[in-house]
Amino acid sequence: MASPKISEALRQIAASDEKQKGYEALLSQFSAASSADLIAIIDAIFLDSLGIVVTRSLAIQFVQSLNNVASSDIKIEVGEHALNIFLAQASSFEEQNAQVRELMADAYESDEDYLSSAKVLSGIPLESSQRKVVNEDKVRFWIRITRNYLEVDDTTLAEQYLNKAKNLIYTVDDRDLNLHFKLSQARIQDARRNFLAAAQGYQDISFMTIVAEEERLHTLSMAIKCAVLAPAGPARSRALGRLYKDERATQLEEFGILEKMFLDRLLSAEEVEKFAEGLQVHQLAKTADGSTVLAKAVMEHNLRGASRLYSNIRFEALGLLLGLNGDKAEEATARMIEQGRLVGRIDQIEGIISFEGGEATGEKGSNRSEGVVGKEIRRWDSNVEGLAEEVEKVTSELQLRYPAFVAAHLMI
Known part of the structure; x- marks a missing residue:
């Protein structure tokens, strides 16, 4: 229920012939009010049937008064009530609807209720004949919603709104907006475990001069973490190389593990x-x-790393290095070979894994790198063929010189 002071003021306005001036004076005079007082005022404005022009003017002033309220709880409670009123005449109060939703979003964010903030912002109409919204403002809304969803780890909805922004971001010159777009994109890739793309995105942001030095180092740190978490293979090696060559990386705690991974040392x-x-x-x-x-x-x-140290190794010994049993070590090796991230061969009968020199291509099922794989096999084939030819020559020579001996001992 409204306070006695506000109730009396509303009664006086109702009995007055200058209702618009009365409401304007009332809205401009108080600097603090309860949610009940504000709800009573907006209810009275819309019940008085003052006409759409006057009502819209008073609604604008009401939103300004709500903006001056310090309490987040009051903004949210009164805002929800105002939205329900605007809903009855949605086309006439689209601008006020959008402003109230932004105020509520600010209040939710100050309370760290990012999900509610994203939901209330998503209700703002951006495509309407009654309200002109430029591309930059659309992108700003979508990125704000994206960031709120990312705060609650809802990457599905975050990506949905980022994709909307993606269609217009090329028309926006605002550097801050472009920065937030790229950062949101990297965060989504990170959350979806697309670590190589995320590492590239974070590193690109770390070079942007509009970002504070401390934040640039933080995004570089995130890039290293994502590169470390990426699946081992040629693509990750290239990502690690780019980060290792970045002179700033030596300032970070993650440099030690970055260096070991880049140099293929065991961890x-x-x-x-x-x-x-x-x-x-x-x-x-x-x-x-x-x-x-x-x-x-x-x-x-x-x-x-083991493939760099050993030319061949038994399943059990490799498992001991990896902290796995022999079967798991064989399975992991087979998977990496099949995906083109490791060059080698598996002899299941002997229980031995043979590693080839050179770098894998990264192409699934290739198991080779520019002819490196199979080189050892071809060398063995050539040696066996040469040995067989020498044995054949010796046998032929024995037959010529000692036919009786060959007939007695070598011929079956």
Whole structure:
């Protein structure tokens, strides 16, 4: 219920012949009010049937008064009530509807209720004959909604609104908006575990001069984390190389693990555990096989590192290096070879994995890199063929010189 002061003022306005001036004076006089007072005022304005022009003018002033309220709770409560009133005449109050929704979104964000903020913003009409919205404002709304959904890890809806912005971002010159677009894109790729694309996106942002130096280093740090979490292979090696050559990387805590991965050195459990402390929740999530993204990335890296140290190794010995049993080590190796991320051969009968020199192509099912794979086999074939020819020559010579001996001992 409205306060006695506001109730009395509304009674006086109702009895007056100058209702518009009365409401304008009332809205301009108070600097603080309860939600009940504001609700009573807007109800009275719309019940008085003052005409669309006067009512819209008072609605504009009402929104300004609501904006001056400090309490987030009052903004949200009164805003919801105002939206229901505007809904009855939606086409006449689209601008006020949008303004109230923005005020409510600000209030929700100050309370860290990002999901509610995204939902209330998504109700703002951006395509209407009654309200002209330029491309830059559309992109700004969509990116704001995207960022709110990312705060609650809803990448599906975040990507949906980012895709809307993607269709218009090329028309926007605002550097801040372009920055937020790229950052949102990288965050979505990161959350979806498309770590190589995310690493590239974060690193690109780290070069942007409009970003503060501290934030640039932070995005570079995120780029390193994503590169480390990416599946081992030629593409990740290139990403690690770009980051390793970045002179700023030496300032970051992640440089130690970056260097070891770039140089294909084996990682210890202690190093991995320390690195994991700086990861986000989604980066530590478990995969379908029950292992974490980090554990899988480290295992594949150590497998790649082992291929640099050994020309061949037994399943059990490789499993000991990787922290797996022999069967799991064989399975992981076979998968990387089949996906073109590792060059080698598996002898299941002998239980031995042979690694080839050179770099894999990264092409699924290729198992070769510019003819490197198969080179050792061809060398063995050539040696066997040469040996067979020499044996044939010796046998022929024996037959010529000692036919009786050959007939007695070598012929079957």
